[in-house]
Amino acid sequence: xxxxxxxxxxxxxxxxxxxxxxxGCTALTHDAHGRIVFVDxxxxxxxxxxxxxxxxxxxxxxxxxxxxxxxxxxxxDGRGTVAxxxxxxxxxxxxxxxLRGLAEDLPVHAWFNDWIWPVESQLTERVVxxxxxxxCAELIRGGVTTFADHYFAMDExxxxxxxxxxxxxxxxxxxxTQGPEGRAASLDFxxxxxxxxxxxxxxxxxxxxxxxxxxxxxAATAELAAEHGLLVHIHAAENREQTxxxxxRHGRTPIEVLERAGLxxxxxxxxxxxxxxxGRDLPVLRRAGGRVAVASAPRGYLxxxxxxxxxxxxxxxxxxxxxxxxxxxxxxxxxxxxxxxxTALVQKYVERDPTWLTARQALDHATSQxxxxxxxxxxxxxxxxxxxxxxxxxxLTGPHTQPVHDLAATLVHSARSADVRTAIxxxxxxxxxxxxxxxxxxxxxxxxxxxxxxxxxxxxxxxxQEYRG
Numbered sequence: 001x002x003x004x005x006x007x008x009x010x011x012x013x014x015x016x017x018x019x020x021x022x023x024g025c026t027a028l029t030h031d032a033h034g035r036i037v038f039v040d041x042x043x044x045x046x047x048x049x050x051x052x053x054x055x056x057x058x059x060x061x062x063x064x065x066x067x068x069x070x071x072x073x074x075x076x077d078g079r080g081t082v083a084x085x086x087x088x089x090x091x092x093x094x095x096x097x098x099l100r101g102l103a104e105d106l107p108v109h110a111w112f113n114d115w116i117w118p119v120e121s122q123l124t125e126r127v128v129x130x131x132x133x134x135x136c137a138e139l140i141r142g143g144v145t146t147f148a149d150h151y152f153a154m155d156e157x158x159x160x161x162x163x164x165x166x167x168x169x170x171x172x173x174x175x176x177t178q179g180p181e182g183r184a185a186s187l188d189f190x191x192x193x194x195x196x197x198x199x200x201x202x203x204x205x206x207x208x209x210x211x212x213x214x215x216x217x218x219a220a221t222a223e224l225a226a227e228h229g230l231l232v233h234i235h236a237a238e239n240r241e242q243t244x245x246x247x248x249r250h251g252r253t254p255i256e257v258l259e260r261a262g263l264x265x266x267x268x269x270x271x272x273x274x275x276x277x278x279g280r281d282l283p284v285l286r287r288a289g290g291r292v293a294v295a296s297a298p299r300g301y302l303x304x305x306x307x308x309x310x311x312x313x314x315x316x317x318x319x320x321x322x323x324x325x326x327x328x329x330x331x332x333x334x335x336x337x338x339x340x341x342x343t344a345l346v347q348k349y350v351e352r353d354p355t356w357l358t359a360r361q362a363l364d365h366a367t368s369q370x371x372x373x374x375x376x377x378x379x380x381x382x383x384x385x386x387x388x389x390x391x392x393x394x395x396l397t398g399p400h401t402q403p404v405h406d407l408a409a410t411l412v413h414s415a416r417s418a419d420v421r422t423a424i425x426x427x428x429x430x431x432x433x434x435x436x437x438x439x440x441x442x443x444x445x446x447x448x449x450x451x452x453x454x455x456x457x458x459x460x461x462x463x464x465q466e467y468r469g
Contacts, residue, residue: 018072019427020046025078025393026407027054028085030368030382036360038407043069044083046389049426054383074429080397081421082411084363085381086145086167086390087336088370089324091233091271091295093151094160094334095123095131096327097138098448102456103329108239108304116329118458120152127455128153130448132160137439138334139166140430143420145390148269148295148324148374150206150233154189162197165430165438167390169374171206171233176214183207183217183224190230200426202375204231204269210254211242215261222262231267231375234258237275239306247277255281264288267375271295271324273314274307286317293373295324298342300331308346311365312356322373323366337417340366344412359408393422 027042045052103115128151139147146167149157154172161168172189174182190203207213207221213234225232237243237254246254255276258264264284273294276282285292296309311321323339325331340362347357357365371381380390394415396404401414423431430438 018045018047018052018070019049020074020076020389020424020429021069021072022046022076022078022083022391022393023069025081025083027083027383028363028367028411029054029384034364034368036363036408038082042078042083044078044383044389044391045070045072046424046427049389049428051383051385051387051389051391053385076393076422076429076432078393081393081395082407083383083391083393084143084411085367085371085383085387086392086423086425087143087340087366088322088374088376088381089139089144089147089334089336090269090293090322090370090373091297091324091326092135092147092149092334093327093329094135094139094147094149094157095128095151095153096329097135097334098127098131098452098455099327099329100332111304111330115458119456122455122457123152124451124455125153125156127448127451129156129160130444130451132157133163133439133444134441134448135328135334136160136164136166137436137441137444138328140164140423140436140439141420141434142335142337142417143392143394143423144334144336145392145423145425145430146371146374146376146380148204148233150235150271155193158193158196158201161201163438165200165425165428167200167202167376167380167388167425168197169202169204169231169233169376171204171231173206173208174217175208175212176217177212183220186221187224187228191228198426202231204233204375206233209235209238210246210257215257218258218261218263222266225263225266231269232263233269233271234263235271236273237270237281238272239304240275243275243277253277253280255284259284259288264292266291268292269295269373269375271326272297272301272309274301274309276310276313278310278313282313282317285314285319288319290318290320293320293322295322295373296339296343297324297326297331298339298346299333300326302342302346303330308350311343311347312351320369320372320377321365322370335417336366337415337420341412359406359412362412363408388425389427390425392420392424395419395421 022044027039148169172186174186194203325334344362368381371377404410
């Protein structure tokens with residue numbers, strides 16, 4: 001009896017079945033110059049958690065020589081959907097979903113000093129873990145496949161990441177008031193958890209901000225980041241008041257403080273940067289040579305009455321700007337889709353220019369620039385062979401998205417996060433037809449609700465830090 005041909009490349013036998021094939025969708029891809037190109041009737045083949053191919057044609061299920069679609073362990077019919085690279089939340093504090101709506105309509109000083117930091121002093125590891133799991137469920141349902149988190153008790157967030165199936169860039173936050181132990185704990189977490197969850201967890205160092213971390217700690221952090229090849233994730237120039245106060249106290253802007261500490265010589269992710277001094281800070285960031293990126297969370301800035309991130313100026317300076325939500329305590333949602341829409345609209349308003357920011361530019365910030373911002377620009381952010389198979393399928397058959405004259409505009413200005421039907425990370429389906437497959441939201445929310453009364457009773461809390469900007 002003649003044995004069957006061994007699996008191998010085309011022409012050398014029948015290839016082994018793929019892990020996953022998505023057919024019939026329109027795929028958002030990038031050309032060699034980074035420009036967005038939509039591929040109609042696309043077939044996306046995934047092997048070993050990585051995209052093997054994205055080609056036009058082949059809408060039939062199963063696999064055969066006639067269709068050109070390989071056999072696969074799992075097939076998803078993508079007709080009526082657009083396949084996008086999974087969105088990235090470039091700056092958030094996932095456990096803070098436990099504080100969603102707790103402190104509203106307040107100036108930032110009162111928000112921090114009288115509410116958030118006293119409550120956070122009472123956080124338990126269990127609350128952090130439950131909050132992170134609830135946040136992961138919200139992220140998946142909103143089409144986010146990667147998030148960058150900066151908080152406390154981060155081993156709990158790492159466990160939630162592993163359980164949920166998401167990808168994450170995680171850092172243990174610290175203040176100088178914690179003494180040397182705070183910085184040491186941030187490094188310890190980064191080294192212990194790097195590469196966890198089958199490589200889906202990347203780690204970073206996470207000093208809180210230039211106004212809560214002194215010059216010596218900032219310089220030491222820069223040295224540790226260079227020694228260990230770690231990203232640094234930090235709040236900086238969050239608003240104009242912080243910049244003005246820094247100039248009054250130190251004679252330097254927050255960005256200049258970071259430059260002096262050596263942090264602009266390592267890979268650096270700046271949260272917010274709405275308070276940049278254009279004349280002083282943009283030349284500094286330009287000199288950093290692409291090592292610095294910014295995470296922008298426009299909804300929170302509108303709530304606090306701040307300026308917004310100067311996306312146009314940063315883009316001209318060669319600084320990637322990724323999209324973010326910040327924590328749900330200030331932003332109320334972890335909806336990066338909303339961040340994309342608001343970025344497009346707010347930028348038009350502040351620039352007084354309806355031609356900026358275009359829908360395609362907004363999609364660029366939501367995909368490739370966000371991936372670059374969190375240090376994963378060669379891994380995610382694009383549907384291309386060799387990239388991690390992190391993608392979402394967005395249903396455009398609803399009445400609010402029809403008819404489609406301009407697909408990019410429909411995605412940015414008409415579609416919503418609730419239109420995300422399916423979410424996939426490293427080839428694993430985490431949500432199918434809006435059904436979460438890795439997390440039990442009623443159980444998580446129920447247990448968290450039982451713990452909230454003790455958490456939000458401020459009579460026993462104390463300020464973990466003083467916000468002075």
